[in-house]
Amino acid sequence: MAKLHFKYGAMNSGKSDTLIKTAYNYDERGLATLTVKAELDTKGEDWVVARGGARRQVDVLAHSGEDLRARVHAMADERGLRPLHCVLVDEAQFLEPAQIDALFCIAKQDGISVICYGLRTDFRTVMFPGASRLFELADNIEKLPTMCRCGSQAEFNCRAAGGRFVFEGEQVAIDGEQVTYMSLCGPCFMQEQERAGVTVLG
Numbered sequence: 001m002a003k004l005h006f007k008y009g010a011m012n013s014g015k016s017d018t019l020i021k022t023a024y025n026y027d028e029r030g031l032a033t034l035t036v037k038a039e040l041d042t043k044g045e046d047w048v049v050a051r052g053g054a055r056r057q058v059d060v061l062a063h064s065g066e067d068l069r070a071r072v073h074a075m076a077d078e079r080g081l082r083p084l085h086c087v088l089v090d091e092a093q094f095l096e097p098a099q100i101d102a103l104f105c106i107a108k109q110d111g112i113s114v115i116c117y118g119l120r121t122d123f124r125t126v127m128f129p130g131a132s133r134l135f136e137l138a139d140n141i142e143k144l145p146t147m148c149r150c151g152s153q154a155e156f157n158c159r160a161a162g163g164r165f166v167f168e169g170e171q172v173a174i175d176g177e178q179v180t181y182m183s184l185c186g187p188c189f190m191q192e193q194e195r196a197g198v199t200v201l202g
Helices: 015-028 068-079 097-108 129-137 186-196
Strands: 004-008 032-038 047-049 055-057 060-062 084-090 113-118 140-143 156-161 164-166 179-184
Touching: 004 015, 004 097, 004 129, 015 032, 015 047, 015 055, 015 084, 015 113, 032 068, 060 068, 068 084, 068 097, 084 097, 097 113, 097 129, 113 129, 156 186, 164 186, 179 186
Parallel strands: 004 113, 004 140, 032 060, 032 084, 084 113
Antiparallel strands: 047 055, 156 164, 156 179
């Protein structure tokens, strides 16, 4: 039976790079895939772009409120990708819970493997709705590690605006839109919130 997978990690944990490598492995074996990401993720436009420079064309930009299962099948038919073996999803945290449900149906009712990559929580340590639904539904959940500036394993995504770390604001602000992000461990994250005079943790 096909499964729904969620591979998550803090910023710079290589999620997009892993997706691109996985897609290449399917391609090399002659197995059909579709690459999906939320329209909300404007970085790279209709490309998955890894920080190391690797790129892969996105087949489906998921719009808010649309039936993602129907869209995936329509695109597979349009591209002649039958049988479809795997759906790869970048920045899955930006999908709506109903769209995660649609991915679950693609795996369980259509027999197509779905591998999602994304963040668990935002810069305020609040879980994204799409990530929350993946934790509820995914058959397999895997954490992709990355390193904090201090050398410890990073767990949190810290947002900087104007060169200063911030802990309030809209949940979504895409990297490059006058903001940057740094992956921090718990102690470093709490150190930065103390410097900013706010309490997110502790």
